[in-house]
Amino acid sequence: MSDPTYTPPKVWKWESESGGTFAKINRPIAGPTHDQELPVGEHPLQLYSLATPNGVKVTVMLEELLEQGIKGAEYDAYPIKIGDGDQFGSGFVELNPNSKIPALVDRSADPAIRVFESGNILLYLAEKFGAFLPKDIAKRTETLNWLFWQMGSAPMLGGGFGHFYAYAPEKYEY
Ligand SMILES: N[C@@H](CCC(=O)N[C@@H](CS)C(=O)NCC(=O)O)C(=O)O
Structure with a gap:
C-alpha cells in the first residue's frame, strides 16, 4: 500500500512498477x-x-x-x-x-x-x-450519436469504474 497522503509532484514521472493487474x-x-x-x-x-x-x-x-x-x-x-x-x-x-x-x-x-x-x-x-x-441525414446522425457516445462516454464511466473497483492496486471509494 502506498502512502495515502500522496501529493502529486509538480512534474509527473512514470513509476513503471506501480503494480496492478x-x-x-x-x-x-x-x-x-x-x-x-x-x-x-x-x-x-x-x-x-x-x-x-x-x-x-x-x-x-x-x-x-x-x-x-x-x-x-x-x-x-x-x-x-x-x-x-x-x-x-x-x-x-x-x-x-x-x-x-x-x-x-x-x-x-x-x-x-x-x-x-x-x-x-x-x-x-x-x-x-x-x-x-443510413444515408438519410437524420438516421445517419442518430447512428453516429451512439457511435460517438460509445467511444467518448461509455468508456469514461464503465472503464473508469472497472479500473478503480477491480484492478487498481489500492482500493478507495473515490
Ligand atoms: N479508444 C480505443 C481504445 C482501445 C483500447 O483501450 N484497447 C485496449 C484493449 S481494450 C488496449 O489495447 N490496451 C493495451 C494498452 O493500453 O497497452 C479504441 O476504441 O480503439
Whole structure:
C-alpha cells in the first residue's frame, strides 16, 4: 500500500512498477519497445486484435457484414497479446502509434490503408461496404450519436469504474 497522503509532484514521472493487474498495459511511452513483424494472411482485411470490449466490436461488425453476404469482408485475424506487450512491437506500432488494439489494415487499397480506433474502424467498414450507416441525414446522425457516445462516454464511466473497483492496486471509494 502506498502512502495515502500522496501529493502529486509538480512534474509527473512514470513509476513503471506501480503494480496492478494491468501494470503492463496503458504504458505512457511512445514508439516500439522491440522488433516484431506482424503476420499477414490471404484476405484483403487484416485484423490485429483481442477479445476485449474494444476488440470484439470489430469482429462483431465483420461477422455481421459476412452474414449479409458481403464477401469483401473476409478477414484474417491475429491476436495481439496486450498482457505480453505485443502492442509495443514495431509492426503493430507502425499500424497504431497509440499501441492499442483493435487495428485493421485494408490491403485491397494501394497503398494499403491502416485504420485504428474501434469507432473509426466501424465507420470505415460501414462506409466501405455501404452497410449499417443510413444515408438519410437524420438516421445517419442518430447512428453516429451512439457511435460517438460509445467511444467518448461509455468508456469514461464503465472503464473508469472497472479500473478503480477491480484492478487498481489500492482500493478507495473515490
Ligand atoms: N479508444 C480505443 C481504445 C482501445 C483500447 O483501450 N484497447 C485496449 C484493449 S481494450 C488496449 O489495447 N490496451 C493495451 C494498452 O493500453 O497497452 C479504441 O476504441 O480503439
